[in-house]
Amino acid sequence: MATELRDLLRVTPGGKAELAGRDPDDTPGFKGKKAKARTELDAMAPVLADLQERLFAASTGGDRHRVLLVLQGMDTAGKGGTVKHVIGHLNPAGCRIRAFKTPTPQELGHHFLWRISNGLPGAGEVGIFDRSHYEDVLAVRVHHLVDKEVWSRRYAEINAWEEALTRDGLVLVKVFLHIGRDEQRDRLLRRLDRTDKHWKFSRNDITERALWPHYRKAYEAALERCSTRAAPWYVVPANHRWYRNWAVSRLLLEHLREIDPRFPPGDFDVEEARRRLLAE
């Protein structure tokens, strides 16, 4: 493959996010429709599963690598659906899934990265975050939950923290699921049409939606200030679920391939072990 998908979707460190110039209906790096995406995903699945098993196996031999997929996006952008999709390719026993909701009083009694640290994947694991520490410069900023002085220093704190983690073997894949405002309205309306989806809806969804321009601005700030060489942001157009799934799997695959985890050798004599088992 000449170009990797991550080169197409990355927010250039130090550059602009330019969300207005990125069409949420677009399918960068992919030519074709839903059926072809599904075929390619089916081909990717065993490769991802094998890489994950190698990652886990390598950790038993002392390799410290682990992967963290961070999913951010407006309501209905498909964070939950992406978690479900990605995990379908992996062995869930080696995954650490966390959804970060409104912080509890205990969590608020700590630095904002405390609860995030507690949910990190360990060596050999793949972590998947549905929302993350970025909410502390997104919802928190939009709703003025802390002073500007506090949230504005968080970008640098995040960058320093993420860089230290990547130096220690954590591979961060930060994905912004980019949907359009009209698409969000359609998705909310579809939830209203089905009584078995009403539990997913709250009046709050409509008031949050009214803050769209403020969220847009906060997202652009986060994507621009925290897309670093150590941990860049990727913008995945997410109006098409099939493209979103294809792209996130592809990004994971590219990062796992770069780690290139290897099965560790056994620490025992194979022939002797076989003899002992057969001699019983």
Added chain:
Amino acid sequence: MATELRDLLRVTPGGKAELAGRDPDDTPGFKGKKAKARTELDAMAPVLADLQERLFAASTGGDRHRVLLVLQGMDTAGKGGTVKHVIGHLNPAGCRIRAFKTPTPQELGHHFLWRISNGLPGAGEVGIFDRSHYEDVLAVRVHHLVDKEVWSRRYAEINAWEEALTRDGLVLVKVFLHIGRDEQRDRLLRRLDRTDKHWKFSRNDITERALWPHYRKAYEAALERCSTRAAPWYVVPANHRWYRNWAVSRLLLEHLREIDPRFPPGDFDVEEARRRLLAE
């Protein structure tokens, strides 16, 4: 369905476990072979997924029910494979998977149920434990890691703790994956045949295997003393992977059906919400 699978596999509270009388090759409650089991599993999958979504949805309306699948069994019995299989039917974002290994020094500084409590599923979640607090009356007993006085009081402690949790809405499904000793030898030998499986093998597997009769005795004690009305044990013959998968899914299904979780009603005016979205 006249008879439920759980009635066939349950260790009668107050009764004997009689592992010697239970054939690990047997397939109680199932007539047929692998292909038929797969067909039935495919039919069960959407039913399980729907029940899990209802369980989660109900919790957003205040329902405290949650489910915990506890998997125990000798090495190679298929605990990890069962986790992978079961999760394939569910939305992993609503699952809490924990594998309990040798306790850390910090964990050993607490009561043995401390680390287990920390891993419990919350309302609406399905927890899956690969090993559990039962290791504290199994491996710990077999290896004399604590005095008999200590491990022997743990059965009653476990029963009291489990009963309190079930009163609070936790539904426990405790499964012993029952394999034969010859089957274990074959599985260990197969691991030796493949260099990409050597990382799963250790000399320790052979020394543990030599303790088979001691483990058998410890398992029988745990199954007999801790199969209670509130939280019975189920013995699943596990020489056939396809039966094991079918049976565990079936047990989960029966317990979820008994909970009968319902979607909560929305706490908003649907028509007003629709008007507001369309009026923008």
